Amino acid sequence: MLKTYKLYVGGKFPRSESGRVYEVTDSKQNWLANAPLSSRKDARDAVVAARKAFGGWSGATAYNRGQILYRIAEMLEGRRDQYVAEVADAEGLSKSKAAAQVDAAIDRWVWYAGWTDKIAQVVGGGNPVAGPFFNLSSPEPTGVVAVLAPQKSSFLGLVSVVAPVIATGNTAVVVASEKSPLPALSLGEVLATSDLPGGVVNILSGRTAEIAAPLAAHQDVNAIDLAGAGEELAKELEIAAADNLKRVLRPQPVDDAGADWSATPGTDRMTAFLETKTVWHPTGALGASGSSY
Template identity: 75%
Template sequence: MSGKPQKAQKPQKPQKSQKPPKGSTQDRHDEQQTGRTGQDRPDRPREERTTAVRLNVFRTYKLFIGGAFPRSESGRVYQVTDTAGDWLANAPRASRKDARDAVVAARKAFPRWSGATAYNRGQILYRVAEMLQGRREQFAAEVAAAEGLPPGTAAARVDAAVDRWVWYAGWSDKVAQIAGAANPVAGPYFNLSTPEPTGVVAVLAPPESSLLGLVSVLAPVIATGNTAVVVAAEPAPLPALSLGEVLATSDVPGGVVNVLSGRTAELAGPLAAHQDVNAIDLTGAGPDPALARELEKAAAENLKRVFRPRAEDWTAGQSTDRLLAFLETKTVWHPMGV
């Protein structure tokens, strides 16, 4: 930052006796030391004081693990570009150890999140939608850049994502009514089946839809009380990483959603083979059937629930398929009468 004005002067290195160029480090030092700002320095024309170019604060995108925003343990990043190939930002390139940490965080968050009342979970998810709505402009810009959409279409995608989030939030305390049952049995018992969250779910977000697709796969997983480790779309991870910031400010307990960015093929393997992951959504592996097959094999080791990739139109309506895919059924026999 401070080097910039000096760069312009490169040919003649400022000598000690020389007066330093305006706006240089030394100049600013003077200001700090005398406690005077540029504003009240009489030796400077007013124009120059006010038109100083402000340097933007660039955002360093981070992972979202356990409610915190760490860099990748590996220290790696990769370049994220827009559809035209222009550089947008550097995103962390998570390693398998980040994936492991994310699973640990998700497991730790599971008892509290799954133990919360469905109503409470729904309220928290509504709040996520509220926060998402409040950052509509930012997300619209990110989605437009990531997917190469015209601004109007991108904004419509963000709106659809907010609406979808609300839709799934509403399902949180209603899913038991459709997935549960009071079963008729031949005996003096109540027999009740209720849906229970399966546990930690690894989600590979679809690469073609950076926010709407992500919301469509993530919201149904956590609405029912699961905790999630999401691998963001490899070519367009920025909206997902920003979503982490939304989640962090919406009362979602840390660890319920963990967002990783990086190479899907690198992260999906350890997640699929991880013995402490209960289910995996392979949607993001859709474009690579060989990878999807490998992952499904690895997931078989501990009998994970596997959601196979399928052709999806993210802008079309939503269904309860994904809600019901990551549930276990608990059946209780309860004596009647007495």
């Protein structure tokens, strides 16, 4: 019997509100499994779960977030063979090439885990001012981020867009690759048994345009990553996102082979969803007792 996957929302595995599923096939059109066909209601539920989880996740120490992400990487490595098979089927790759993709994805997850307690030192700092003040800038997470996973890179691309969002303290509503959702849905199974709080990552599958539209227009979504949107859809979503001034990360230019997700990522995807808070504090001021503080 073929497996019927479920969504991953709020740390649980609900069926789609609509009760719909669709057939997932491999590169040769062989039927692999059934995946949920998410509805607008599922998208709204995922946003509610992400917002509920944001306070705790953003308030956790950067070190704690890093340790949780490191553990997830270990768990991904423990299911390496499963992911190799899923990526090979999804992308029509040989086992060796699929293994290279999976290894790169696990390394990418570890790389972002290492940035959790370092990114603030890179993008924050003290600012020189003309006056008796300290002027300090520090990064803070934007909030709930809707992430459209890349369509062609089912696992390496997925990790490359999800990990930087949560590493910096945001929570995510992820729309899996429409044709190749199984690696993303399997990621939900890993996250559910990790120390990651429920709701930090929520995973939906189905028709990308159908799910993305309500997320782009949702007033409680603070940002959207359009990595998995085509040019026409990206324009429509960007217009919808402007209604509540969402941060929008536009998709990378792609050629016939798609975006190069194996390239060194840099810090751009982390800083894209960070806000800068600046604090002024007087120096040499006198307290009530006359002592300086």
